[in-house]
Amino acid sequence: MKTFLGIDWGGTYIKAAVLDSKGKIYNKKVFASEELREKKVFIRTLKNFVASVQKFKLKGIGIGAPGIINIRRGFIYYLPNIPGWKNFPLKTILEKELKLPVFIDNDANVFALAEARLGAAKDVERAIFLTLGTGLGGAVIFNGRILEGEVSASEVGHVPLSIDGKLCGCGAKGCIETFVGNRYLLERYTHLKSNKGKASEVKEIFERAQAGEPEALIVWKEFSVALGKFLAGMINIFNPQKIVFGGGVSKAFSIFKPLVWQVIKKQAMWPQAKGVKLVRAKLKNAGVIGAALLAKENIGK
Numbered sequence: 514m515k516t517f518l519g520i521d522w523g524g525t526y527i528k529a530a531v532l533d534s535k536g537k538i539y540n541k542k543v544f545a546s547e548e549l550r551e552k553k554v555f556i557r558t559l560k561n562f563v564a565s566v567q568k569f570k571l572k573g574i575g576i577g578a579p580g581i582i583n584i585r586r587g588f589i590y591y592l593p594n595i596p597g598w599k600n601f602p603l604k605t606i607l608e609k610e611l612k613l614p615v616f617i618d619n620d621a622n623v624f625a626l627a628e629a630r631l632g633a634a635k636d637v638e639r640a641i642f643l644t645l646g647t648g649l650g651g652a653v654i655f656n657g658r659i660l661e662g663e664v665s666a667s668e669v670g671h672v673p674l675s676i677d678g679k680l681c682g683c684g685a686k687g688c689i690e691t692f693v694g695n696r697y698l699l700e701r702y703t704h705l706k707s708n709k710g711k712a713s714e715v716k717e718i719f720e721r722a723q724a725g726e727p728e729a730l731i732v733w734k735e736f737s738v739a740l741g742k743f744l745a746g747m748i749n750i751f752n753p754q755k756i757v758f759g760g761g762v763s764k765a766f767s768i769f770k771p772l773v774w775q776v777i778k779k780q781a782m783w784p785q786a787k788g789v790k791l792v793r794a795k796l797k798n799a800g801v802i803g804a805a806l807l808a809k810e811n812i813g814k
């Protein structure tokens with residue numbers, strides 16, 4: 514049996530797990546990201562974990578990191594929500610310390626890889642993956658492979674949707690993320706309620722929409738128009754067979770799916786959109802599974 518270490522590096526938790534090539538988890542540990550913020554501590558913790566699972570004879574390590582990565586060199590350009598990790602050659606350093614091959618990619622690509630091989634899109638060759646949360650992450654699987662250049666992800670969240678628009682976390686204006694990101698939905702909802710009712714989580718806007726509250730329904734309607742327009746563009750380019758929705762906001766899938774679909778039908782070119790299915794992500798541990806698959810597929814090359 515070949516085993517790999519998959520690391521799902523998130524803003525709140527870092528999950529590390531030993532998996533086989535079919536995604537079965539043998540050993541898993543969760544760390545608070547805050548405690549591993551220092552590079553030295555991060556590397557030492559990983560080294561200790563690898564030592565503790567020595568009996569599995571790991572073949573390699575895969576890491577899904579929350580930021581902009583040079584995937585060929587395993588070099589971190591920066592992690593937007595984790596300060597102190599600018600321009601850092603993580604792969605080179607970890608390989609020296611751990612004596613194992615290490616592969617690093619953006620977390621959205623790693624999630625897409627897991628869902629494409631073992632989850633919601635395992636039966637298709639072309640799919641678009643969205644992680645709806647604080648921001649909008651995403652990836653494209655084209656002809657069975659992650660679409661990528663030298664720099665990690667398809668930064669789908671930063672496709673502009675308006676000529677001007679709100680300032681985005683990336684420093685530009687009018688990105689799709691400013692229409693569908695968590696923060697913007699909450700802001701819009703508060704505005705619509707004229708401060709007479711607040712929601713502290715997107716989940717509440719979902720529940721209130723389900724109960725028929727007009728302001729909550731408007732939020733999802735606007736969200737769906739923006740997301741549908743954006744997806745129509747993606748469909749026109751990539752002719753996907755599936756669009757897979759993951760991330761916290763995808764819990765509202767039952768509300769926004771029909772609305773998004775209406776917009777796609779109007780906006781996309783019909784031969785390109787023909788047969789495309791909108792589905793929810795399937796895997797529970799996509800982060801660690803995808804990271805392990807990243808190592809497996811790179812070693813197998």
Ligand SMILES: [Zn+2]
Nearest residue numbers: 671681683688
């Ligand atoms: Zn942006």
